[in-house]
Amino acid sequence: MNSTLTGVVAIYLAQVRAELSDLPPGELEDVLEDVSGHLTEVAAEFEAEPTTAALQERLGTPREYADELRTAAGYPPRTQPVADRDAGRKALRWGLIAATVGPFFVAIGIFAWSHEETLFFGVLGLAVLFGSAYLGVRALRGNDPRIVLETPRGERGAAAIRDLIDQIPPNVRRELVTIGQPVWWVARGAIGGGGFFALFGAGAVTVVGALAGAAVSVWIGRRTQQDPRWLWYVVPLNLVAAVAVPAFLAAAYMGASFGFLNNYGDYSSSGASYTPDGLVLNGMTIGNIYPFDAQGKQVTVRLYDQDGNPIALPRDDCDARFGRVDHSTTSNVFPLKIATPDESGNVSEETCKDSDKASFVPPPAPATTATPTATPSTKPTTPTASARPSVTLTVQPTR
Template sequence: MNTGAAAIYLAQVRSELSDLPPGELEDVLQDVGGHLSEVSAEFGTEPTIGQLQDRLGTPRQYAEELRTAAGYPPRTGPVGQSHKERLDAGWNALRWGLIAATVGPFFIAVAIFAWSRRETSFFGLLGFGILFAAAFFGVVALRGNDPKVVLDTPQGTRGATTVRGWIDQIPPNIRHELRTIGQPIWWVARGMIGAGGFFALFGAPAVTVVGAFAGAAVSIWMGRRTQQDGRWLWYVVPLNVVAAIAVPAFLAAAYMGTSFGFLNNYQPRHGGSAYSPPDNGLRLNGSPVTNVYPFDAQGKQVDVRLYDQDGNPIDLERQDCAETYQPGQHGTTSNQFPQAVIVPDENGVVTNARNCKDTTKAPFAPPTASPTPTHTPTPKPTVKPTR
């Protein structure tokens, strides 16, 4: 059984021979796998990609030797396509893939880190639009070639060599765990964070939760699909980049208790008022108190100033005409109650400062006056004078 570098080498040989008939390809690969197992055993420990290439040549060279020995024709692209056209197709596909994996995730990252701003949805949609459009054009640029054609380009070869070098630094047992356990977990996390983040851009908590679970299912399907059709890499790799940005950001926000504003910063899509609890002010049973209307025992409204047990004024933000049209000039808060509020006109709005009027009258009927308690005087004891 080939693992680690041998498995990577075998997969690359499979890519080079992918134009062979399926039955013949499997027969050839079975022989190659046996040969790789024998060569790997000679090293005593699991060899690296570099060691295998020093011994057997590059996967392409190894595949060409197999073609020559078995009498198969040289690898070609679609009918009538030259080698240069094949390389051009590989470079164009790689370029679109790089755009999908960088430009799209960049705008999505901007949307993630500017979650509370109004332009969040715009940047998010722009990022996803660029990502999927570039991925689509990358697949089209292949022109019918095998997706591994990008590795034939100088840029693709250098990138693949760098990635293989990083992989070789990981111990074999950890690589095995990452493939068998880490990969499915990543698929689920990628789908939930990606889809959940997309729907959260529109401020719908319930839809966000449902979309996250649906995204996990789609992500697993895409992961399986990618193993069968390499063209899906143009979509999966950019989504992996997005998830790599979103997952740490989501965990950091959850740790700090902000939850990206999924619930606290909910903004209705079709008008209406958005509820955003104030950081300061009074609350009653969890709801904000914006004004206080004091009444005396006889049910008469009175003016008071409120202080807490330490003598600190209990201030609320002023809501009168002066603060609305000349903010900050008369003090933004006051502890005098009831506070003056703006009287709306017959249309429920105030259009300018000249028409603005204040009122301190309670917007509800005065409470019923409490009956005045009567007390029967206690008779004083009579003291008789003594002689």
């Protein structure tokens, strides 16, 4: 069989071979040798590489062409066993589940906002993907994977894909196969391998994981060309990669906080860090401050920063809650008064009361001792640090 055929002509020849696969091996090769020569002659009649539609208009569909060969050579018509038709339908059904449900859950995990959600949906999606793909391969029952194309749904899907391929100029198709395909193999493997280690915060080995993933991805691509059954795994993984690769690249470029990146890898740009408004302590927003003196008595203070600017927080008293003052009103007098709920746990305008009393008792202040002087003096002295009143500030994080 002539191996120099490429593109649409090579695909057509492969489909004719599938239609004649029930012939004895020796006779099949002889027939295909003649078919290859005929297809080479027909392809030469076109000015450029023929499209699928043009080739089928000239020769008929691969099945029609194969049927003419059978009639001319005196071979009986091909009959597909019922078991093969059932196997094709089941294999295609599991393949569709692997290619839709699995990637759907993985995509939810990629854009989730929490560690737990990403792990849950990611593991669920991969389990559905690989489980369905495995069942699809098992459903083939050792038959040639091309039997799925002999089902009504498979024929329609294959025709739709061929029509899309025909829309691509022949020179672009060749470039996609020779250059684009290896690049895609590397990209999907690098994102998959690096993303796996980023899931567990293993930043030091993320690069190693990306390189290993690229190597495995290239091996899988080569393996798929030799054994079409791998398509049940590769096609769903390609769909996952088609979502993950642009998401990673966009997040790395713009510093977007996708859940998969925001929770497990440091991919955000240095200029895109998020700083919350208000007063923050150890990453938590402060909603109120309760000052206490050295004796544990709550006091009222006014707070300023090192430049004399008020350290103010939004008010949450009855006036602020029910619109009696502007909602953006702040105060630097602490503790702030807070609207307290009534006995039923509600805060209503009629029964609303303000309170600035702390709901806790602060720990005792550290004891201090004053050093006695050797000689009494009648001159006025400046109070020592231990004699000065001290204030303990207790902050209340916003819940």
